[in-house]
Amino acid sequence: xxxxxxxxxxxxxxxxxxxxxxxxxxxxxxxxxxxxxxxxxxxxxxxxxxxxxxxxxxxxxxxxxxxxxxxxxxxxxxxxxxxxxxxxxxxxxxxxxxxxxxxxxxxxxxxxxxxxxxxxxxxxxxxxxxxxxxxxxxxxxxxxxxxxxxxxxxxxxxxxxxxxxxxxxxxxxxxxxxxxxxxxxxxxxxxxxxxxxxxxxxxxxxxxxxxxxxxxxxxxxxxxxxxxxxxxxxxxxxxxxxxxxxxxxxxxxxxxxxxxxxxxxxxxxxxxxxxxxxxxxxxxxxxxxxxxxxxx
Numbered sequence: 001x002x003x004x005x006x007x008x009x010x011x012x013x014x015x016x017x018x019x020x021x022x023x024x025x026x027x028x029x030x031x032x033x034x035x036x037x038x039x040x041x042x043x044x045x046x047x048x049x050x051x052x053x054x055x056x057x058x059x060x061x062x063x064x065x066x067x068x069x070x071x072x073x074x075x076x077x078x079x080x081x082x083x084x085x086x087x088x089x090x091x092x093x094x095x096x097x098x099x100x101x102x103x104x105x106x107x108x109x110x111x112x113x114x115x116x117x118x119x120x121x122x123x124x125x126x127x128x129x130x131x132x133x134x135x136x137x138x139x140x141x142x143x144x145x146x147x148x149x150x151x152x153x154x155x156x157x158x159x160x161x162x163x164x165x166x167x168x169x170x171x172x173x174x175x176x177x178x179x180x181x182x183x184x185x186x187x188x189x190x191x192x193x194x195x196x197x198x199x200x201x202x203x204x205x206x207x208x209x210x211x212x213x214x215x216x217x218x219x220x221x222x223x224x225x226x227x228x229x230x231x232x233x234x235x236x237x238x239x240x241x242x243x244x245x246x247x248x249x250x251x252x253x254x255x256x257x258x259x260x261x262x263x264x265x266x267x268x269x270x271x272x273x274x275x276x277x278x279x280x281x282x283x284x285x286x287x288x289x290x291x292x293x294x295x296x
Contacts, residue, residue: 003054005153007175008032012052019051019068026051027196028059028068031124034149034171036105040194041072044101055146060093063197071197072101078191080129082243090197090286097213097287099196106190107131109181110152110172113161118180122151123166126192131166133186140164152177201287209291210263211240216276216283217255224279225256231275232260235268240295261295263288 004012011033019026027048029037041050051068053059062068073089076082090097107127111118120141121128128135128142135142143163145151151165156175164180165171172179195213204210218224232239241259262269264285277283 004032004052004150005157007156008052008150008153011174015050015052019049022049023067024069025049026062026068026070028053028062028071030054030056030059030073031147032150032153032171034152034168034174035147036103036168036192037072037074037194038149039168039170040074040101040103040192043103044072044099044194044196045070054150056089060089060095060197063095063199064093069198070098071095072194073197074126074192075195076193076241077105077126077130078189079185079187080126083126088245088247090195091215091284093197095197095199096201097195097289098198098201099289100211100292101194101196102293103192103194104190105130105185105192106169106182107148107166107184108169108172108179109164109166109184110169110175110177110179111155111161111164112159112177114178115180117161118164119162121164121166122154124148124151127166130190131184131186134184149174195287196289201289204263204265204288204290208263209261209294210288211259211261211291212263212269212285212288213257213259214273214283214285215255215257217281219279219281228256228276228279230279231272235272235275237262237268237272238295261291 027041027045028051029041031037059071063071074083120143122143122145125144127148148167149171152167152171152175155165238261243257244254
């Protein structure tokens with residue numbers, strides 16, 4: 001808790017105390033109270049007890065040790081792409097993806113002075129990237145911080161008029177800051193996708209539509225990816241996301257993160273995954289869950 005700025009600590013302490021009494025109702029998130037992840041938790045789980053954690057690792061660890069039933073983690077943004085490190089944290093966590101949530105993002109500029117005073121804006125790198133054109137147009141220098149609302153708490157602690165925070169509008173009220181500009185984004189479609197992580201998933205039951213997320217490593221041979229993905233095309237499985245990333249400091253092999261529509265147990269999905277397993281070094285399913293938003 002000491003990693004949070006002083007204005008956030010009493011609020012964090014209160015939320016931790018409440019969560020400790022009912023961990024089965026607790027959903028961990030990364031960030032200070034008022035962060036977009038906090039907003040996402042309250043939208044997706046209105047009756048839950050949100051548990052603020054300073055880092056993604058802390059939020060995942062809260063679930064692993066039983067301090068929280070679930071964690072809600074941002075995985076990608078429509079403007080700024082994937083959230084850094086998530087592709088490494090998810091497989092290593094041992095947790096299962098059990099759901100997803102989409103949150104429209106609108107940032108606000110907040111500080112202790114006036115809009116004309118501001119020369120720098122502090123926020124999470126994702127938020128700064130989503131507003132980079134706006135910041136450049138207003139001659140404001142971006143300053144990275146691990147969390148949007150946490151940056152607001154830092155500004156409230158420092159009381160420097162020339163530095164403001166980019167954070168959800170509610171953070172201004174929480175930390176006693178002035179709203180200097182609202183509805184900030186470089187495009188109207190600014191949207192962040194969150195995934196819900198838990199210690200164990202339940203077999204898919206009932207109506208979908210379903211989404212399945214998995215990772216795999218291709219063989220280091222010509223046309224490896226083409227061969228690996230062929231089964232999805234021939235079996236009519238819609239792939240909505242495919243991203244590559246490197247692990248272990250080597251450039252000899254590539255891992256891929258993938259989302260498909262459907263679930264294991266569907267004949268076409270089973271055939272496609274069987275072909276994938278034959279053509280790759282390994283495949284690991286990270287979770288099957290209901291779509292929160294229809295693709296296409």
